[in-house]
Every structure is written in structure tokens, then in C-alpha cells.
Amino acid sequence: MATRQVTVKDIARRLRLHYTTVSKALRDHPDISSATKQRVLALAEELDYHPNSIAKSLKNQSTCTLGVIVPTIKNDFFSAVISGAEEVAYDREFNTVVCQSNESAEREAVALRTLISNRVAGVLISVAQTTTSGSGFRALQRQGIPLVFFDRVCDDIEADRVVVDDVGGARRVVEHLIERGYRTIAHAAGPPNTSIGRDRCRGYLDALRAHGLDGDEKWIVHGGFEEADGTAALGAFRSRGPMPDAIFAVNDPVARGIHAEIKRSGLTIPRDVAVAGFGDNRLSAYLDPPLTTVSQSPYEIGKIAAAMLLRRIDEPSHQCLCETEVIPTQLIVRKST
């Protein structure tokens, strides 16, 4: 135990062969006679040889590793995306290393540097809430490492993207509220510096406008993506006068905060206030009443994003024309509206 790991040289020495011969034999190179190959393979097995992919990567100047950076993996959505991406990577014998930014731009930058240093073949990223500039991502591109954004994208940078139809999904759910007869519809919006925050807000406003309902600034409150932000948002609405008929939250956690706070204050959902979210988290179906929301297909997003990234890795040539894949959403109507 704790003995140095066995290398091609160890095998070569024991077989009185040159180590390059062993190397070729192990990779089933046509040069080598099948008799030799068998001897080599047998001894490799016996000695418990494991090829050193670090050395291989150094030699090949490339790794078979995809980096993934997400705000957190403790989140239905991101963990499903990662699963999807990993699945695709696995089929191509690529590894996946996952980093969490914890919504911190600084930590995201560290992750980025680490991935560059590890010479990953490509990076999938959903940007942190506090990230304001795309300069860190440009560093990746300067190193020739392809980059695919998913879900939360960075606008000031040219790169492939996989996003859900945030504007459309938001519009759809707000239209649903309008159809149900709600008239003063508030929006617990996300951080305005995030793409999904902006887009979902735009969808909300689009829907109102399309139905001749003026969007009133006082019915929009910006916050983060957590449950606590929902609680805070409700407080803000309350302080601004009478309660709205309905509230559309930027995502399900925020909706959950609102949902809980409304119930806590003795009001009834949806009779007094209707609530809708975005994202269709696992939990949302179990709330009482269950939450109306918009489903995005995270597993699919992961698969598509990884496939896109692998395509870029395969053909680094036409680096210029960036694609944006928009994944359609689905309105999930439940009892909260």
C-alpha cells in the first residue's frame, strides 16, 4: 500500500520491452503484434495499471473535462441541469467538474480561474446573482476555452446560450391571471442585473400592456431569488396600500415566501390574493394550495447545453456565429390562482 502507482515503464521493464511499445500495445495500436499486446494487457491487469490521464492531458494539450459553474447545487433546477449535462458528457467519455458560486461573483471568478488552470475543454455556466461584468468570462474565451451560458446568461459577451423562454413564460402566466379575472397584478421581480430577472419582468409588463392594464411601478418590487425575498416583497406591497389581487413571483422560492406570508397573515389563497411562480420546483406541487407556475425542462436544458458545448469543442473553427437555443416553457395551472 501507498506504493508508487504503476506506469508503462514498470510494465515494460518486467516484459523487457520498450515503454513506448507498451504504450502502443495498451492503446491497441496496429503496429504491435497481438502476442505482445496480450502479454502487455495481461501484465497491466495483474499489476493493476491505471493510465495516468494527467500525463496524457499534458501531452495532448487537452483534457476530456467539462466545467460547470452553478450558483448552488442545492436546487432542483440546477441539479437537474447538471444531471442532464453529465449524462451527455458521460456518453462522450467526458468528465464533469461542478463548482458552486454561492451567488458570489468573487467565488465565481475563483472557479473560473481554477477551471482555466485545469485546462477544462469547455465550461457551462449559469451566472451568479452578484455578477455584473462579463470580463471574467472573456478570460476563458481568450484561452480558447468555449463557453455556454444556460438559464442566467451574461449579455455583454458573445457566447452560446441555452435559455428558457423567460419572456414568453412570464407573459403566459400573467395572461392566465388576467383571464382568471385578476386585475391588479403585482410582480415580485428578481435582481434587475440578471437576465432572467429582466426577462420575466418584461413578460409581465408585456402581458399587462397587451390587455390594456397599465403596469404601475408601485406593483413591482425587486429582490433576490430566495424565499426570504418573497417575504420581504410581500411586506413592501403591504406598505404601498391595499393588497393586489394577484402576485407573480420571479421564481418558485420567492413565490413560496409570499405564499407562506399570505397564509400567515390570515388571508386565503387564491380568494384574497392569487400567487404564481416560475420554475416548477419539486416542492411547488405540494404547497397548500399548490402553486401555479411555469415549467422549464432543466434536464433537457442540461443535455442541450452540454451537446452544444461538445460541438464547440469538436470544431473550434467557426467560433464566431453564436447560437442561442430557447427552450419553450409550459404553464402549470394549480390551485393557487
Place this chain on the structure above:
Amino acid sequence: MATRQVTVKDIARRLRLHYTTVSKALRDHPDISSATKQRVLALAEELDYHPNSIAKSLKNQSTCTLGVIVPTIKNDFFSAVISGAEEVAYDREFNTVVCQSNESAEREAVALRTLISNRVAGVLISVAQTTTSGSGFRALQRQGIPLVFFDRVCDDIEADRVVVDDVGGARRVVEHLIERGYRTIAHAAGPPNTSIGRDRCRGYLDALRAHGLDGDEKWIVHGGFEEADGTAALGAFRSRGPMPDAIFAVNDPVARGIHAEIKRSGLTIPRDVAVAGFGDNRLSAYLDPPLTTVSQSPYEIGKIAAAMLLRRIDEPSHQCLCETEVIPTQLIVRKST
């Protein structure tokens, strides 16, 4: 773009220094004059130099990477464990690569081989449901790579472990059922080849025995860890005669399957049948009625397991004395019992 990444040699050439001098300067080696260091650092910055950790790893014969293998990351418990582990690793500037076995022993073996090939410094693992032998793990140890099991351990192998007090937790929740007056208490057990399946079943039997309630074989049904296994278990109980008073499930997803199926069949929880789980998944508090369960601290488990692993990595010397850390559990009583 797509230009070769810059190396110490590039910096050296531009500065008319030897590349080893640059290497030392970058690492702030005392040999080098501060004037030179500054020039090197400045140019490194300007040229966007990123050290190649692959080369470094090859040279040092070691990486700063921890491998983590879990059945799936789409699971509260495992994703929280990973978060905890990553946190500890991050503080020590270690990377974390996460692999999913999807509960398949074969895929787990592939992950193990990959991690060995990538010469990770250590491995954290919670074994797949279908893994029967520990031989794959022994391969790791033969390579001198330390291994820490968490939650689902492998008994026929000597290694560090971090487990929750499965026996105690199960006993505690079953005792709670007995105290509430339930008498025929069934157990939807896990796969008998998993450590947690066996231990939770043992805790269940211990509690019954301690209170003079004979464990009857017909009240134990073995299955997997998924919601569907709960549905199946309830079917099995039903076919064996009248319903039990209470059912203790090996984990929360299984309890959820049972919970839903009981409601579907028109019975009331806990009046007709009480249900308890294990694990305190996020969802469980939101069921109607909310699920009584046992909380294990996954984030803590991850932190402790990673710390244990790092200690082993730091001091590979006393490889023999293996520790087992048992994390206490907490009974969470809710309305389902």
C-alpha cells in the same frame, strides 16, 4: 483567440530570463529579487498567464482534487452533503469532482476508474444500491488513494466512515410510534444489501422488541429507495391482510409513496394509518399531513467527511486505524403520526 496558452517560457523569453527563474518568481520564491518578481508578475498579468495545474500535478505526483461519488445529485440529501464537502475542500483550495452512479454498480466502477486515472487525492463515496462487493474500492486503496464512505457504506472493507445513527434514529421514531399507541407497526424496508437498509430495519426491530411487540415478518417488505417502492410496499401490506396501524419507511421518498397511496385509497393519515419516514427531505414538511421523520444533518456530514478525507491525505502514514464517525439524528414529529 484560440492562440496557444501562455507558459512560463513565454514570459521568460520576453523578459530575457530563464524560465525556471520565472517559475520561481511566480511562486514568490525567496531566491528571486523583488525587482525581478515584479517584472514577472506584471508581465504574467499582462499576458493573461494561468498556471497549468496539469503540469504541476504531473510533476508533483499529486492533485488537489477530491472525487465524490453519489447515487444522484437530484436529491436533497446528497446535494447538501456535496455542498458541505465542497465548502471544506474549497477552504483548503481543493477542487471537487462529482460523479453520479445512478444507483448502478457498473457506472460506479467506471467513475472509480476515472477518478483513479485522474489521480484524485481522495474519494468520498456513498455506494450505489446495486453494489454488492467492495472490490472496486479496494482498487482505490491499492493505489494509495484514501477513501471515506458516507451514509451508505460498504462493510467488507476497511475505511473511514461517516454515517448517521441509523439504528438509533430508526429505533427512536418507532418508539415514538409505540408511545403514540400504535401497535401493529409495519416497515417498508430498504434493500437488504445496503447498510442503511439493514441498520434502519434493525432499529425498527430493536424498538419493537424493547416494548414487547414481536416483529412479525409479514410486516416487513423490502424494496428500493424511491417513491415507487413505497407505492409497491403499500400494495404488499394490503395483500397480507388488514392494514397495519402505522408504517415506518426506510426513507422519505418511500414514505411519500406510501403517504400518497394511502390518501388515494381514501384512508386518513394518521387516523387510519400513521406514516413516518427517515431523512427529513425538504418536501416532507409540505405534505398534507406533514411527515414525521428523522433528520440527519447532510451538510454537516459532508463537512465532516471531507475533513476526515483531507486529514488522511495530509498524513497518509497511519493508514490502518480507521475511524467511524456517527452523526446523531433528530426526531422530527409532525402530523402524520
Place this chain on the structure above:
DNA sequence: TTGAAAGCGCTAACAA
């Protein structure tokens, strides 16, 4: 204080 040489494990190109 800086430079030179060697080597980590592997592969590719070429030579025998």
C-alpha cells in the same frame, strides 16, 4: 541572484 539539467508519464514521429 540567476541559470542549467533532469524528470514527472505519456504519445507522436521517426529510425532500426
Place this chain on the structure above:
DNA sequence: TTGTTAGCGCTTTCAA
């Protein structure tokens, strides 16, 4: 068919 040489980017040891 097998062997030789060189080099990937870095660090370590020793020499200048």
C-alpha cells in the same frame, strides 16, 4: 514489429 528521441509545462536540485 519494436525501439529511439523529443517534448507537453512545471518544479527541484544543483551549478554558476
